[in-house]
């Protein structure tokens with residue numbers, strides 16, 4: 001390379017180029033998946049036509065097949081981005097590359113809370129319930145997360161003890177969430193499908209709320225990017241930037257639980273995207289810098305979930321496979337790889 | 348005085364680990380010595396504003412508590428011995444993660460600590476000495492008036508020990524106060540102006556190197572008999588037997 005550049009300048013340039021290449025490629029992949037998603041379904045349609053008439057339908061409010069397809073594809077994109085961001089924030093605040101909203105039990109906590117509310121209220125999937133569902137999902141998710149953190153802290157807070165604590169809490173809440181479903185007579189199929197993750201009933205309201213929450217959380221993460229970068233190293237470094245590491249963790253935890261719970265309230269439990277997207281991003285970027293990892297993770301999370309939903313609707317003609325089934329089959333091997341790698345580095 | 352501590356105490360979970368110590372320090376390189384658990388790290392962290400303390404701590408005649416977090420961050424830098432990081436952070440990521448560092452200084456320290464070829468390397472794949480050099484580069488590039496180095500000699504090899512200690516002397520001539528917590532009396536004490544000796548949370552000695560070595564303090568705090576050789580402005584401290 002240019003001999004007039006210092007090794008630091010060369011490194012900075014290398015890191016930035018790697019980021020831009022990765023970002024461009026992942027955006028391209030996402031775009032291809034998105035248009036394929038629009039095009040495929042019960043019938044194959046021209047994706048551009050679907051997009052244009054779909055957007056028109058969404059604006060005018062008279063939803064046809066195109067509007068439905070656009071809404072569903074956008075939902076997969078936004079939920080994927082949300083889960084990736086949530087997982088990334090959890091990884092930073094626990095200093096643990098294995099953290100993910102599903103693995104740490106947050107999604108199952110939210111699922112249980114919603115399931116319980118629905119069974120108590122007696123009427124299922126009513127529009128008025130949306131607000132209640134969101135709030136209870138958030139509370140359930142947060143309680144589960146705090147329970148996981150509490151158990152893990154008693155077990156020394158190592159990456160694996162956090163995962164094991166999450167498995168204990170998650171399994172408890174997931175099983176507990178199945179109980180109330182048997183007390184509900186109506187719409188039991190819908191409910192079970194929802195609990196396993198499904199974008200079959202996308203909603204424009206949900207989408208707008210999730211995009212707002214996503215943007216808010218992204219802005220927060222960028223605003224605190226320096227302390228968050230240092231949280232991966234040591235609390236002392238965070239303090240030396242003039243930030244309180246405990247408060248930083250608290251806000252990151254709250255936001256991560258909040259945005260995860262939104263996705264669970266409407267679309268059920270979807271695992272491993274939050275683990276896989278940041279993990280692959282860091283690996284491909286060869287960097288842990290938030291400014292690079294965050295946008296890459298968000299796009300990869302979107303791509304992962306768009307691909308999963310695409311498979312869930314086309315794999316078996318006329319049948320919707322729960323999206324969590326596909327997402328987990330893609331994401332769980334990444335967890336396995338991550339565990340093996342961690343051991344190799346002596347964690 | 349750059350630092351003035353009066354009845355400074357630090358407690359962890361109701362146990363006092365720094366016990367009402369009082370001392371003053373001017374510009375220069377100061378060795379903070381004492382056996383394991385004496386409180387060296389805790390003292391450095393208190394001065395850097397990283398742990399809460401009782402008593403009074405004045406930095407440049409101003410109470411440490413009256414500084415804003417940002418002012419304090421610029422004025423004082425604490426450099427830890429080693430850190431556990433998340434995998435995938437590279438040496439370059441680490442040294443660029445502090446927005447307060449100067450890029451020019453960072454380039455100088457990359458040269459000084461020979462980090463050029465390590466920048467892309469993941470921290471999970473560097474040796475402890477290499478990580479220690481990266482931490483020193485990151486910390487020193489902040490150009491703070493007060494620098495607290497915690498066990499900086501423990502992982503780096505002899506060559507880098509000399510590079511570091513000679514460089515610290517240059518920095519102190521430029522008006523910095525540099526605290527070096529370490530038990531590597533060799534070669535540390537040949538390159539420092541003063542010694543602060545700690546034992547069980549108490550400051551048992553402050554003064555120059557010669558008076559420290561001629562006193563009974565080294566034997567008392569370490570429980571080891573030393574032979575000391577003064578030669579051409581250097582000191583050689585040879586541990587002989589258990590006291």
Ligand SMILES: Nc1ncnc2c1ncn2[C@@H]1O[C@H](COP(=O)(O)OP(=O)(O)O)[C@@H](O)[C@H]1O
Nearest residue numbers: 359360364381382383384385386387388389390
């Ligand atoms: N976070 C902590 N909580 C409780 N006790 C601690 C903590 N850190 C250090 N200590 C104790 O405080 C004492 C002083 O520790 P430290 O300052 O690290 O000693 P040194 O650096 O001189 O080896 C030791 O007895 C140590 O066990």
Ligand SMILES: [Mg+2]
Nearest residue numbers: 387388389497
């Ligand atoms: Mg120490």
